[in-house]
Amino acid sequence: MNPNATRHAALTAVATHLPARVVTNDELEAEFAPAGVAKIAAKTGIDRRHVVGEGETTADLAVAAAEELFRRHGVDRREVDFVLLCTQSPDHAMPTTSCLVQARLGLRTDIGALDLGMGCSGYVYGLGVAKALVESGQANTVLLLTADTLSRYVNPADRQLRVIFGDGAAASLVTATADEPSLRGLSYGTDGSGAPHLIVPHGGLADGAVLSPKSTAEARGLVSNGYDMYMDGAEVFTFSLRVVPEIVEEALRRSGLDLGDIDAFVFHQANAFMLETLRKKLGIAPERFVVEMRDCGNTTSSSIPIALDAALASGQLRPGMTTMFVGFGVGLSWGAVVVDL
Known part of the structure; x- marks a missing residue:
């Protein structure tokens, strides 16, 4: 673009990748019988989830998503100037997974590569950094x-x-344009005091530092697998009901828009019950609210772009629409952005 033109950033392409292995509710129901999972599954709105196979890593998923983006949208990988990789499950403590991905994709070496250690709000944060x-x-x-x-x-x-969580990846392209701003109203929130409510308590350098007694494997009647991800569902639900309406209002204010100006909303796909509660609380019509998790589960930082990609494919979302993305969860962290597709 003309170096003297006003620079704005635009989201110009998105593609996704899910691992081949699928775990269905029927499989989980059989595995956990007689306790079963039917009640939990009914509230989550999730029928199946994709999970990585033996030896498959976060970098593998990221590379596959990027290759799908390049193929589907005809993107020349030589044009990439910076790689941002948002993950909370890196391949190694060091080096960053983004460096591994840069090499595997055959990208130029005169570019930047950076990991963002974010979860459910990570896509919004990533768009902000991009x-x-x-x-x-x-x-x-x-x-x-x-x-x-x-x-x-x-x-x-x-x-x-x-029942809730699945694995997955997404690739998005953010490019310079002289058009009107299309990433607007970026708003963020952080409350680290809520960290114990959604945490992987083991496997890091602070292993053994118990932030919540309830998070230990022993307290939950489990034999530790070395990580033992823990979520206090009630606390996370309460947190979400409090902060999501506030961040939506803040993003609208910063954009100079009203709720009625937004054609469609794509929230972090936490679970169906939470999304439906938030939709009703905000007064958003169902046809303006994207829900796409039945076949993939909660994929944390990839849930918004996976839902976006599916909604574009189905026609629920179309180019030219004004949308709002809202992420919220682990951290505790939250954010929102208005995106013109």
Whole structure:
């Protein structure tokens, strides 16, 4: 683009990837009999989830999503100036997974690569960082990847979390444009005091530092798998009902828009019951509210772009629409952004 033109960032392409292995509710029901999972599954709105196979890693999913983006949208990988990889399940403590992905994708070496250690709000945060890189002139094209393999963290005997979480990845392209701003109203929130409510208590350098007595494997009647991901569902639900309406209002205010100006909303796909409660609380009509998790589960930072990609494919979302993305969860962390498709 003309170096003298006003620079704005635009979301120009998205693609997704789910691992081949599928775990259905029927399989979980048989595994956890006689306790079963039917009641939990009915509230989550999830029928099946994709999980990584033996030896499959977060980098594998990220690379597959990026290759799908390049293929489907005809993107020349030589145009990528920066790689942002949002994950909370990196392949290694060091180096960053984004460096591994840069090499495996055969991208230029005169580019930046950075991991964002974010979860459920990570896609919104990633769009914010990508926008800053583009509009400050540091990059013309940012490859934003979200990828997680949280099935590695979930204890095999934890039926609540086994029902909810799935693995997956998404690739998005954020590029420079001289058009009107199309990523607007970015708003963020953080409350680290709520960290104990959604946490992987083991496997890090602070292993053994118990933030919540309820999070230990022993307290939950589990044999530790070395990670033992824990979620206090009631606390996370209460937190979401409090912060989501506030962040929606803040993003609208910063954008100079009203709720009625938004054609469609894509929230983090936490679970169906939570989304329906939030939809009603905000007064959003069902046809303006995207729900796409039945076949993939809660994929944390990838849930918004996976839902976006599916809604574009089905025609629920169309180019030219004004949308709002809202992420919320682990951290505790939340964010919202208005996106013109």
